[in-house]
Amino acid sequence: xxxxxxxxxxxxxxxxxxxxxVNLSVKEGEFxxxxxxxxxxxxxLIRILTGLTAPTSGRTLILGYDVLNExxxxxxxxGLVPEISNVYxxxxxxxxxxxxxxxxxxxxxxxxxxxxxxxxxxxLRERVDSPVKQFSKGMRRRLAIAAALIHExxxxxxxxxxxxxxxxxSRFIREVLRELNRKGMTIFLTTHFIExxxxxxxxxxILDKGKIxxxxxPENLKASLQEKEALEVIxxxxxxxxxxxxxxxxxxxxxxxxxxxxxxxxxxxxxxxxLVDFAKNKGLKILSVNTLKPILEDVFIKYTGIDPLMAExxxxxxxxx
Amino acid sequence: MKMExxxxxxxxxxxxxxxxxxxxxxxxxxxxxGIMLPLILYFAFTLGRPCVTEAYRLxxxxxxxVFFGASTLEAVVLPMERRTRTFERLVxxxxxxxxxxxxxxxxxxxxxxxxxxxxxTILILVGPAWQWTGFSAGLxxxxxxxxxxxxxxxxxxxxxxxxLSVRAGDVADAMMPLNFLRFVMIFLSGVFxxxxxxxxxxxxxxxxxxxxxxxYSVDALRQTTFGPIDLWKLxxxxxxxxxxxxxxxxxxxxLVKHSMR
Numbered sequence: 001x002x003x004x005x006x007x008x009x010x011x012x013x014x015x016x017x018x019x020x021x022v023n024l025s026v027k028e029g030e031f032x033x034x035x036x037x038x039x040x041x042x043x044x045l046i047r048i049l050t051g052l053t054a055p056t057s058g059r060t061l062i063l064g065y066d067v068l069n070e071x072x073x074x075x076x077x078x079g080l081v082p083e084i085s086n087v088y089x090x091x092x093x094x095x096x097x098x099x100x101x102x103x104x105x106x107x108x109x110x111x112x113x114x115x116x117x118x119x120x121x122x123x124l125r126e127r128v129d130s131p132v133k134q135f136s137k138g139m140r141r142r143l144a145i146a147a148a149l150i151h152e153x154x155x156x157x158x159x160x161x162x163x164x165x166x167x168x169x170s171r172f173i174r175e176v177l178r179e180l181n182r183k184g185m186t187i188f189l190t191t192h193f194i195e196x197x198x199x200x201x202x203x204x205x206i207l208d209k210g211k212i213x214x215x216x217x218p219e220n221l222k223a224s225l226q227e228k229e230a231l232e233v234i235x236x237x238x239x240x241x242x243x244x245x246x247x248x249x250x251x252x253x254x255x256x257x258x259x260x261x262x263x264x265x266x267x268x269x270x271x272x273x274x275l276v277d278f279a280k281n282k283g284l285k286i287l288s289v290n291t292l293k294p295i296l297e298d299v300f301i302k303y304t305g306i307d308p309l310m311a312e313x314x315x316x317x318x319x320x321x
Numbered sequence: 322m323k324m325e326x327x328x329x330x331x332x333x334x335x336x337x338x339x340x341x342x343x344x345x346x347x348x349x350x351x352x353x354x355g356i357m358l359p360l361i362l363y364f365a366f367t368l369g370r371p372c373v374t375e376a377y378r379l380x381x382x383x384x385x386x387v388f389f390g391a392s393t394l395e396a397v398v399l400p401m402e403r404r405t406r407t408f409e410r411l412v413x414x415x416x417x418x419x420x421x422x423x424x425x426x427x428x429x430x431x432x433x434x435x436x437x438x439x440x441x442t443i444l445i446l447v448g449p450a451w452q453w454t455g456f457s458a459g460l461x462x463x464x465x466x467x468x469x470x471x472x473x474x475x476x477x478x479x480x481x482x483x484x485l486s487v488r489a490g491d492v493a494d495a496m497m498p499l500n501f502l503r504f505v506m507i508f509l510s511g512v513f514x515x516x517x518x519x520x521x522x523x524x525x526x527x528x529x530x531x532x533x534x535x536x537y538s539v540d541a542l543r544q545t546t547f548g549p550i551d552l553w554k555l556x557x558x559x560x561x562x563x564x565x566x567x568x569x570x571x572x573x574x575x576l577v578k579h580s581m582r
Contacts, residue, residue, distance in 0.1 A: 050413045054582050075415040086406035090344050102336045103414045105329075147410075 001064060003028045003155050003186040004049060009058035011044055011210075018044045019055070020210040026188055026203075028063075028154070031181045033201035034190040035296075037304055041210040042190035043083065046159050049188070050080045063154060076104070078155040079148030083163060085140040089133040093124055093143050096132060097150055104151035111150070118146040122176065138169030145176065156180065158189040162196060174200060198296040206303045213303035221299040230292040231268045233275060235259045236285040241278075249274060254301065262292075330423075333416040337424025338431065345398050346432060350492055354500075355393040355432060359385040359440070362507065379444050380542045381513040384474070386440040388535055389503065391433025391475040392482030395425060396495035399486040412581075422483060422574055429479030430472070437471045441546075461548035466555060470545050474538035477562045480569035481534070487573045488580060510535035534565040 004026040011019040019041045026032045036042045047053040049060050051067050051074065060067045065074035087096045094115065101111035119125045122142040132140060141161065148156060161177070162170035177200060181187050191197050197204050198218045205215040214221065231250075238258035246253065249271040252264040265271050268291050279286050345351055363382040402408035411421050445460065482499060489495035506512075510533050511519055520527040530536045541558040544550045 052409055052412055052581065054578075056582075072415045072417060075413060080410075080413045082406060082409065084406050086410045088340075088344065088407055089405065099336070099340055100410075100414070103333060103411075103416065105332075 001028060002026065002061070003030065003063055004032075004188060005059075005061040006045070006049070007059045007061070009045070009048060009055045009060060011041070011048065011053070012056045018210050019048070022058070022207075022210070022212055024205060024212060024215065026186060028186055029181070029184050031177075031187045031200055031202045032189070033197035033204040034188070034207055035192070035194060035197050035204055035300060036190070036207035037192065040207045040304075042192075042207055043159055045207070046080075046157055046188075046190055050078065050157055051075055076151070077153060078157055079151065079153040081141070081144050081148045081156070081158040081161055083159040085137070085144035087132050087140060087143050087147060090131060092129050092131055093119060093135075093146075094128045096143060096147055100147045101150045106151060114150055114152070115146075118149055122146050123172065138165050138172075141165060141169065141173065142176075145173070149180075153185070155186040155188065158187070160191055161189055162191070162193065170196075194295075194297045194300050204296070206300060208304040214299070218296050222293075222296060224299070229265050229268050230298065231263045231265055231271060231275075232256070232288075232290045232292055233261050233263065234287040234289075235261075235279065236287050239282055239284055245278065246271065246274060259287075264298075330417060330420040333420045334424035334427055337411065337416075337421060338427040341394070341398050341425065341428035342431065345394060345401070345428070348397055348401075350397045350496070351394055351432070354396070354496065355390040355436060356386075359389045359436075362513075376543065376547045377513055377515065379441075380539060380546055382444065383437050383441045383471075383546075384512055384535065384539045384542050385507065387433040387437035387471055387474050388478045388506075388538065389433075390436035391429045391478035392485075392499060392503065394429035394432045395479060395482035395486045396489070396499050397492055398425060398428065399483070400489045400492045400495050403490055418574055418577055422487070422570065422577065426476070426479045426483050426570060429482055430475040433475035433478055434471055437475065441467075441471075460546065463545045463548070463550055466550065467542070467545040470538070470541040470555075470559065473559050473562045473566075474541070477534050477538065477566045477569070480566040480573070484569045484573040484576070487576050506533050506535040509533060510539055512539050534562055537561045537565075 002025045004024070006022050006024040009019050009022045010017075022041075022045065034042050034045065044053065048055050049062070049067065051071050054068060062074040063077045065077065067074045088099070091099065097115040097118065098111060101115065106114065116125075119128055122145060124139060124142055124146065127135070127139065132143065135143065145158075145161075156177075158177070162173055165173070174196065177187055177189070187200075189197075189200070201218065203215065203217050204221070206213045216224075236259070241253055241255075241261060243253050246263065249267075250263045250265045254262045254264075256262055263271060263275075272289070275286065275289070278284075359382060362385055363378065399408065402411075412418070445462070481502070482495075485499045485502070486495035509519065509530055510516075511530060512535065516527065516530055516536070520530070537558040541555055541562075544555050544558075
C-alpha cells in the first residue's frame, strides 16, 4: 500500500498558485525527500498532507485515509516535525511528551515507558525535567522529533529537519532518521540541503514553482546527467566570463563566487586550451581546475533553472565535496 | 455522533483545557485583564457612584469577573499558541477541530467560573464584616440557579473570547476588539447601573441592551442572588445565553476552517 498519495493537488493563496496539479505517491517504508528552492511549495504540500491546510482541489491519502474526509484516522498514522520546533516552552521535556501522549490516547504506563525510551534515544534523558525554554535549538528539534514519535506512527513528516542546526546536531538527527527508516518507518522530508537528500533518501522529487519537475532515485537522476561533465575553475582574482566565448564547447556556466566558475561540458579536454588562453588574455592565473561528476545539485539546477547567485549561496550552505 | 465518539471528543477537550490551565492561568495578561480590571471597575463604580445600590455592586462585580475572566483567557492563549505554532501541533493531532476549540473554550470558562465564585464568596461572606457591602439584609441566594447562571455565563463569555481571538496573531490584536466590546457591554448591559437609569435620557436605545448577552447574565445573576426569581424569565435568560454560546462557538470553528482553506 502507498503510505502517501497526492492526487492532483492544487493550492491557491488568493491569486498566487502555490501548488499546480501535484501528483505523487510514496511507498511504505520509503525514505522520500522533497527538494526545492525557497517558495517552491514544499511547506504548503506538507501542510496539506498533515491537515493543517486544505487544498483548493485534489486529494491526499495517508495509508488510504483521506486527510480531508477522515482527518482523525489519517492523523493517527503520522507524526509531524515542523520547521519551527513547536513544543511548549513553559513545560518540561517530560510534560511535553506526556501531553502529546494523552492526546493520542496512549495508556499511562505505556506513555511513560515510551517517553523514557525516546528521551534516551534522542539524548535528552539528562534534561527530562528541564523547562524547554532552557533548551538549545538542537535540543528543541530533538524534543519535537520525540513528540512526533510518541504514538509510534507509521509515517514521519519532517519539514527542513536540520535547517538552522549546527553540524553535530544535524548529523545526530540524520542518524536517528536513518535508524527509524531501517526499522520500517516511512520518512517524508522536505529540505533545501541537496546533499542531505542525497545521503538519506531512496527517492527524491524536485518541486519548483508548485510543480513536480522530476521524481526518481538520486542515482538515476545523477546518471541522467552523465553526458555532462563539469569543470570547476578557480582564478587568482575576480573576473567575469562572456558565455558567448565558450558557447561552442560548454552547455552552461555557473558562477559560484567572484573567481570560481563551473563549466558544464561534453568533453573537458576541448575547453582547457580555451581557458588557458582566456586567463592569459585577462592577465589571470588559474589556481585550480577540477573535473566533477554530476551531483544531485546539478540535477536540481537543471530542473529549477536556479540562478547563479542562488547557486553561490547554496554552495556556501552545503557541505564541501 | 456515536456515544463513544462524543466521549473521546470530551476526553480530548479536557486534556486541552487542563494543559491551558497549567500553562496560561498565571500569565500576566490573564491576571491583569481577568482579575485586576474587574476589581478596578468595581472600585470605580463604588467610589465614583455612591448612589449605586449594594445589590448592583455585588451582581455587577460577579458578572464582570466572570465576563472578563472567561473572555480574557482565549485572547491570551490563542494568539500565543499561534505565535509559537503550538496551535498547529494541536491541529495536526488526531482530534476534531470542534474538540480542540471546545477544550480551549472550557479552559476560559473554568477561569471565569473560578473568579466568579471567588468574588461572590468574598463579597457575600467577608464583605458585611468589613462593612463595605451591605447586602446581607437583602440577599436571597438560590444556590443551584446561581451556580448554573455562573457556569452558563462563563461558557458564553469564553465563547465570545474564542470568536474574537481565533484569528489573532498577537495578544494585542485580540485584546483590542475584545476590550472595546467588553466596555461597550458593561455600560449598555446594566451591569452596575439599572437599565432604566442607563437609558433614561435615550429610551429608544434600550433595545440595544437585549442584543448583548451580558444583559441576560446580569439579569439572571440578580434574580438568583437578590430575587425574586421569575422562573420563566430566568429560563429565557439562560436559554438565550446558551444559544449565543452555540452561535459563537460554531462561528469560531468556521473561521478556523476558513483560515485553513
